Amino acid sequence: MxxxxxxxxxxxxxxIGESAAPPMPAIRVIAxxxxxxxxxxxxxxxxxxxxxxxxELVRVWGVRVVRPAxxxxxxxxxxxxxxxAVHIGRKVRADAVLACAITEYDPYDPPKVAIAAQVLxxxxxxxxxxxxxxxxxxxxxxxxxxxxxxDRAGHAITAxxxxxxxxxxxxxxxxRSYLRGRLENEREILAVQSRxxxxxxxxxxxxxxxxxx
Numbered sequence: 001m002x003x004x005x006x007x008x009x010x011x012x013x014x015x016i017g018e019s020a021a022p023p024m025p026a027i028r029v030i031a032x033x034x035x036x037x038x039x040x041x042x043x044x045x046x047x048x049x050x051x052x053x054x055x056e057l058v059r060v061w062g063v064r065v066v067r068p069a070x071x072x073x074x075x076x077x078x079x080x081x082x083x084x085a086v087h088i089g090r091k092v093r094a095d096a097v098l099a100c101a102i103t104e105y106d107p108y109d110p111p112k113v114a115i116a117a118q119v120l121x122x123x124x125x126x127x128x129x130x131x132x133x134x135x136x137x138x139x140x141x142x143x144x145x146x147x148x149x150x151d152r153a154g155h156a157i158t159a160x161x162x163x164x165x166x167x168x169x170x171x172x173x174x175x176r177s178y179l180r181g182r183l184e185n186e187r188e189i190l191a192v193q194s195r196x197x198x199x200x201x202x203x204x205x206x207x208x209x210x211x212x213x
Contacts, residue, residue: 027209030057031066031094033079036101036145038116044105049197053100056201061209066092082120082152089122096121096157098208101145103161110166111196117160118144119208124154160207164200166190175199 032054035046047068054065074091077084079099089097097120104114144159164171175186178199189195 027063027096029064029066029094031071031089031092031097032057032068033071033085033097033099034068038101038103039105042105043107044102046102048194049102052194052197053201053204056198056205057208060202060205066094081147082149082155085120085146086122086155089120094122099145104163107193109190111190111193112163112165112167113200114163115161115204116144117204118146119157119159120155121157122155126154164203174203178202
């Protein structure tokens with residue numbers, strides 16, 4: 001099993017913003033919440049993406065994942081805040097919760113997907129005043145899918161926003177690295193939505209665990 005300890009993995013793409021809390025103990029079980037579609041009426045299949053992301057977390061890190069369908073079975077309520085996410089995380093016995101929102105989506109070649117993500121620890125950890133100030137000032141936490149209050153900040157691990165624009169040089173370089181040792185080529189990945197989402201999910205899996213220990 002690959003370990004998150006000691007790794008600092010850089011996610012290629014156009015980084016809009018990021019804020020991170022101190023490291024947490026190793027994540028063994030992570031709950032992937034249903035993905036929020038904030039594109040305003042696109043044809044994006046949020047459930048497909050959430051399941052692809054869950055599968056990549058298992059493949060890349062060997063963790064156990066609680067998938068969105070299991071989350072829906074465990075609660076009929078909407079998950080809109082840190083409190084909601086922590087509650088469901090405890091209910092499904094997860095160590096951490098991953099919340100994602102799709103903020104922009106263009107499926108046509110060359111595809112473009114923008115994502116806002118937050119990762120929470122189920123059990124809170126003390127934060128220094130400096131870390132708390134950084135988080136409260138972070139646009140990534142404010143624009144993320146879950147609302148955060150000061151008294152719940154100890155649950156935060158990291159928040160980030162990424163634009164996976166296949167016209168962008170950094171994204172294409174990451175795609176070329178992803179394809180090393182594979183039989184597919186760039187055009188095949190870019191032309192098939194599910195394969196491009198799998199590429200994105202692999203990149204996100206590295207970011208999710210870049211602050212584990």
